[in-house]
Amino acid sequence: MRLSFMMLAFFAGASIVSAAEPFEAFLQNHCIRCHGPETVERDLRIDQLSRDFRSGQDGHLWAEIVERINAGEMPPEDEPQPSENEIATVISQLDSRIREGRAARMAARPPVSHYRLSRREYQNTIYDLLGVRYDPSQPGELNADPLWHGFERIGSQLSLSPSHVERYYRASEIVLDRAFPEHPVESQTIRKTAAEIRYNGGQRQQAYLDRFGIKLPLRALIFPGRELQALRPHWFGAGASKSGLYRARLQISGVRPPYGQTPHLRIGKRTGEGTNEGLIELDILAPEDEPEIIEFEVFLEMPTSLDFNVVVTDIISRDKGGHHRNILGGSDYVFTHTSETKLLNPTGPKLFDENGNGIFSFVLLDWIEWEGPIESDAERATRTDIMPPGDATLEVVVQHLNRFAQRAWRRPVADDELRPYLEAYEEELAAGEDRKSAYQVALLGVLNSRNFTYLVEGDTQPRERLNDWELASRLSYFLWSSMPDQALFDAAAEGKLTEDELAKHVDRMLADPKMDRFVQDFPRQWLQLHRVGMFPPDGKLYPEYDVWLEASMREEVIQYFREVFASNLSIDHFITSDWTMANARLCEFYGVTMPKTSGVQKVSLKPEHHRGGLLTMGAILGLTSDGTRHRPVHRGVWISEAIFAKTPPPPPANVDPIEPNPPDSPKATIRQKIKAHTQNANCAACHRNIDPLGLAFDQFDAIGQWRTHERVEKGTGADPPVDPSGEMPDGRMFADAEQFKQLLLGDRDRFLQGLVEHLCSYGLRRVLTVDDQEDIQAIVEEAKRKNYQLKDIVRAVALSDIMKKR
Structure with missing residues (x-):
């Protein structure tokens, strides 16, 4: 739940303070001076908050006030402090008033x-x-x-x-x-050799090899700046009806220069800007003499064309230029093996040094095979009983359409609800359409109904709880991001989604492969990964950054969450750990020992790597940067939101931004500029709670690289050393990010509550309110009994009382 203490609504017509309220004396003595008619700090007028707790008009603000008083944040340290007994009394009074209005607020909700x-x-x-x-x-x-x-x-x-x-x-x-295609689509398998892809068949080049007595097959050399087609539109024939899932297999290897980057291959659509939009990204670790066969599946909208493109930072064009690339890409440059290059083309560009090492990263392709479109028996079975027989009576058509609508709308469907769609079916038949085409019009209507595109909860008579059909959908869209399966439908129809039966279904759902959707979707939304790459890093400041590194960083977060979830580990691992999930590119960036095989895998971390947990991952550090510099305040805001589910207030209007360092001034760190910036009293109160959360990670730059000095582009003197120390709002001190993370472990209950609130917002599809706090706390207590283990926390949310309420 996100209850911002400063994003407060000011209501001119709100109820005036009533002396009859028992808590008014406390507010008058400790709150009104700063939040009343004379001084309005943080835009809050406590004297004008509504005392009508039944309406809930300002209920979330009163709940925030209770939380701040209870945490010792109000009144501030420089004001007279109430006794513990006074604090306990006012909290009890306010809390009871908030609770009293809950039933009235529930009744006021739309039906x-x-x-x-x-x-x-x-x-x-x-x-x-x-x-x-x-x-x-x-x-x-x-x-x-x-x-x-x-x-x-x-x-x-x-x-x-x-x-x-x-x-x-x-x-x-x-x-x-x-x-329901007009003609059945047959799956095909197409294999193309390197000779076909690179040399247009390679007859002339093969004759050249034969003259030298070379028995090695032709290979396609794919190097930085050179694109080679991986799939051509005509290979499977024309027509969008061939869109679907395709399986690719390719035999491939790579050459990596000493201390250079691992060759990386991207397969995707050409963008027209010299790059392509990656559908598949592969680190190629197999050496030239031991090529590996890689297999993957990808959904393709046909017709389409795909290109191979090698993506590395140290690209050949930096020192060789277009002429070098043109010669390597020409039909006269024949390639089979590194040991044959001088013999085959002694006047060609140099690919290797005197010791036989590559001078840049490139990929060797032997062949690629595409199979598709692929359709499983289970996918075909899904459509088995949707279409009525060709000679079906109207009664049979109604039965088929009702069954389909019930699954599509996720609830029982009355025949009269289908009347408009059946009328459309009959009108199509009368106009001369065949039965299949006419019935598809009726299906079209069902899929365009708001009953399909919306999850609908409630009915004309207000009620507090979901019925079984609604609960089945809420659970399935929480855990699977999709409709219920037949077992859930059957349980809803029989009224069995209660207590023990519900727990059995949740356990079954947690073990289903469709949980992969939750693993992909929840961390992406919870951690705001859409912001990764929103401000592309400046290429001159961060030449080591590339799109593959960005994709690898994003994938690290998802795969790390997957491992914690699948192994049911404690959420402490989100704060710190001695392992992560990384591919070769990310291992290079972090300075971690390289894996021996392609793909993302679990790798060990040592203290000198300065990593572990979510907070020091490149993606998390980068999403709070602006492409040129790190932003400690934004990092602090992100931690407040993602870790503690508390959204800090926006800055006051007309606050001056942090300016670049003047050329004639001594170089200053962003930390020093923030300190001067927060001398403004209006800024200091909030920055006291936000800044330590972000400054702890000042030893990481805008792309998440470890550093000891902050690079300042302009100014006099040397680059200043980074200072990651700080003081938490409660007075606890830390020296760096590692000590800061240990303090966060001490706050695991706050982190647990924040995570539960994020899960509930995700599952309930709404912003939480003060009326949800008892239910949230019940989930938190259950999760603590389960030792803070992630899968058990998700299970507790799924089985919670709040998931059964409208």
Whole structure:
């Protein structure tokens, strides 16, 4: 729950202070002087907050006041302090008044709530409903979802505009065409050798090899700045009907110069800017003499073309230029093996030094094989009983349509609700359409109903709790980001989603492969990973940064969360650990021992690596930077939001930004500038709580590199040393990030509560309120009994009372 103490609504017509309230004397003695008619600190007028607790108008503000008093943050240290007995009394009084109004506030809620599916949820639901793949994030498809603190599924944010309606209709047509194609789509397997891809068949080049008696096969040399086609549109024939899942296998190896980067291959669509949009990213660790076969699956919208592109920072163009690349890419440059290069083209550009080491990173491709579109038996079975038989009576058509609508709308459906769609079916038949086409019109209507695109909770008569059908959907969209499966539907129909049966279903869902969607979606939204790369780092300041490093950083976070969840580890691992999940590129960046195989894997960390836990990951450190410098205040705000679920207030209006260092002044760290910046009394109170959280990580620059001195571009003197020490708001001291993380471990209960609140916002699809606090606390206590283990925390949320309430 995010209750910002400074983002306060000021209501001119709010109730005036009443002397009858028992807590008014405390407020008058300790609060009104700073938050009353004479002084209005942080835009808060306590004297004008509503005392009508039943309306809940200012309930969240009163709850925040209770929390601040209880934590000793109000009144501030330089003001007269109340006794412990006074504090306990006023907290009890305010808390009881807040609780008294809960039933009235619940009764005032609208009887029906609508929560639109996010793009990713729409994609998953379509797949689970029809067994077909559809990518709503492609250009021209569904609109992007607005975010609330990183979450893309908050109902109040997901409105519906005319453009949404139009795009939903088009999306429905696409998925139905894929589910029920006019002609069956046959899967094909296409293999292309390096000779075909690189040398247009390679007959002339092979004859050249034969003259020298060289028995090695032709290989495709892919080097930085050179693109080579990995898939051409005509290989599988034309037509969007061939869109679907494709499996690729390729035999590949690489050459890495001493102390250079591991060769990295990106396979993706050309963007027209000399790069391509990566669909697949691969570190190539196999040596030239021992190529490996790599296999992957990817969804492709057909027709399409894909390119190979080697991506490394130390690219050849920096010292060799276009002429060098053109010669290497020409048809006269024949390549089979490094030991043959001088013999085959003695006047060509130099690829290796006198010791046979590569002078830059490149990739060797032997062949690639594509198979698709691939469709499993389970996917086909999903559509088995959707289409009625060709000779079906209207009664049978109604039965089929009702079954489909019940699954699509995730609840029982009355026949009269289907009347408009059946009328459309009959009108299509009358106009001469065949039965299949006419029935697809009816299906189109079901998929464009708000009952499909929205999760609907409640009915005309207000009620506090979800029914079993609604609970089944809430659970499935929480854990699977999709519709319930048949077992959940059956349990809802039989009224069995209670107590022991509910626990069995939750355990079953936690063990299902579809939990991978939760692992992918929740940390991405919770940790605000959409901000990674939002401000691309300056290439001159950070030449070691590239798009593959950025993607590797983002993947580290997801895979780390996956490992903690799958192993049911304590959430302490999110704060600090002696391991992480990294690929070769990230290991190079961190200075960690390189893995021997491709892909992300668990690697050990030592103290000298200065890593461990989420807070020192490159992605987390980078998402709070602006591309040129680190921003300690933003890092502090992120920790407050992500770790403690507390959103600090926005800065006051007209606050001067931190300016670059003047050329004629001594070089100063950002920390020193912040200290001068916060001399303003309006800023100091908030910065006291925010700055220590970010300054602890000052030994990491804008892209998360470890450093001991801050690089200051302008100014006189040497670059100043970094000072990561600080003092927590409660007076605890720390010397650096490691000591800071140990203090956070001491606050694990606060972190646990914050994590539970994030999980509940994600699962409930709404912002939490003061009325949720008892339920949140019950989950926290259950999680503590389970030793703070992540999977058990998720299970406790799924089984909690708050998940059963509207």
